[in-house]
Amino acid sequence: MKIDRLIGILSVLLQQEKVTAPYLAEKFEVSRRTINRDIEDLCKAGIPLVTTQGSGGGISIMEGYKLEKTLLTSSEMQAILTGLKSLDSVAGTSRYRQLMDKLDVRSTTLASNSHILIDLSSYYRSTLAPKIEKIQDAIENRRYIAFRYYAPKGESVRKIEPCLLVFQWASWYVRGYCPDRKDYRLFKLNRMLELEVLPEQFAQREAEPYELQADSAYDRHIPVKAVFAPEMRWRLIEEYGADSFEEQEDKRLLFRFDFADEENIFSWILSFGDKAELLEPVELRGRLLSLADGILKKYRTDRRCGDSGRRCTGK
Secondary structure, three states, X not given: OHHHHHHHHHHHHHHOOOEOHHHHHHHOOOOHHHHHHHHHHHHHOOOOEEEEOOOOOEEEEXXXXXXXXXXXXXXXXXXXXXXXXHXXXXXXXXXXXXXXXXXXXXXXXXXXXXXXXXXXXXXXXXHHHHHHHHHHHHHHHOEEEEEEEEEOOEEEXXXXXXXXXXXXXXXXXXXXXXXXXXXXXXXXXXXXXXXXXXXXXXXXXXXXXXXXXXXXXOXXXXXXXXXXXXXXXXXXXXXXXXXXXXXXXXXXXXXXXXXXXXXXXXXXXXXOXXXXXXXXXXXXXXXXXXXXXXXXXXXXXXXXXXXOOOEEOOO
16 A cells, blocks of 8 residues: 555655655565655655765655654654564564565564564464454455354354454454344354355445443353362462452462353353362352263263173273
């Protein structure tokens, strides 16, 4: 896009004393004539550029106006670079590093201040990265995407106008307008299979603002009370924070938190084995007992052992 190129040219000029039109043309992969038009546009916008001819000539910003060598401070640029590198860690590409190179951000300027590393790659990187790349291309070219989606309510084939990639609640999502539902929907990338970018383009739509509010992710309406063995302290702190429990006289940990659904409660409690006991809601204790009995029966059911025809108890 032209505006991106103009910003890039301005950034280069702010960091270098003087550059030539051929240098800029090669850097931004356009013709020298295009660069000349860009320089004219920057001048019309009020940027005092000076062009000198002959040996040692080139394009520069008028000396009296060049107060700083960069639009941002080193720490500010480092923060931007850190964020862009984190996106590369997800996509499995160097497209954002290349973007910083086009803006002429010098690694020597930032190396001394590199004290933050964000790596968003995950166990699902081999399947997640291609999805992100496809969705990015679809958003940039305003093309529909179609996919098979697996949700708690069932399986469906969906088609949407993608508009935003979202990393929230420790997972990646795509937000888009669903023609069937006539509304915006959020889809989790790990639940999407058979993702396809369709050749059909959609008209530009004024997207509704998306508010990144963690509390809106789940309707936590089930207050849970449970006790945990002392050795589970690390996990409670990691998953729900130190304020989620109190240490009792017997050293056990009394836990309180609100959950969104019963299945999540059961799977979480059972993942602690015999190191946890659900106290409230009382009605869920009975359901948890029935679930535990069903598991116990599966492992105690008689089954044949080998070819001898003998019966074994599984004990």
